[in-house]
Amino acid sequence: MNTKKDEELLQMLSADLERLDAQYDDISPPALPGLERLIAEEALRRQQQSRRELQRFLLVALFMVSIVMISLGFAPVTYWILQAAVPIAALGCLAVVRLRLRREDAEE
């Protein structure tokens, strides 16, 4: 790699980028009152959004709890079977994985 040419290129690049920067020296930053208003509006928007999200979460949670309560009221046997089936299935999977690992260790 030609280091001298690289250095020249980097110097040219920096000089031109500085020239480019200088073209935008006259831009003015937004006025403070405008920024303060934007910050206040943004804070309000975020507050409203988080309130909406909480409401949505509570509605979904309420819906799910009511389904559980209804199924418990109308079909308690099915409900308890389902409640038991999930942990039993999880324990079964765990046992199978453990057995496999033990068998692999024994083969080695």
Add this chain to the structure above:
Amino acid sequence: MSDGTHERIIRAQQGDASALAVLLQEHYVFLYKYLVKATMDPLLAEELAQDTMVRCMEKIGTYNGASSFSSWLITIATRLYIDRKRRWKLEMKWKRQEEGVRSIRWRFESRNLEWSEVLDALSRLSSVQRMAVLLKHYYGYGYEEIADILQIPSGTAKSRVAAGLNQLRKELSEDEHKEG
């Protein structure tokens, strides 16, 4: 970082809107100039500067001082730019890029300044290479920092800088041949 900036950051994190406003105002020009060079599109730079300020308002509480405040802003702005580019379609991207470069060129010409071949070549680089070259050779960040800003491995940051410089060199020598 100056004591004044540090103090304003702390006050802004405690919910002081005026301190946050001053902080954003102080860094606006720096941020905008970075975005002009990164995007080569002054209009897009303005939009992204505004989006960055809004994101900064949301995230000011998470700023931990590990890097300077301006580096933190550059990181946010760069990620917003990358996200926006992902959403653009290819055709739109080229059209927008052309318009952006024309706008910068016009600014030079309207002030009777010569438009530079290096800047022209820089504007033709892919944005990922341009940002890597800019962060390394203009802002002086290390490869690890660039990797963090661009959310890529540091090896990729290094190869993007090298590829960008190679491409610049190639474009400039092609221009020389054309002129010769």
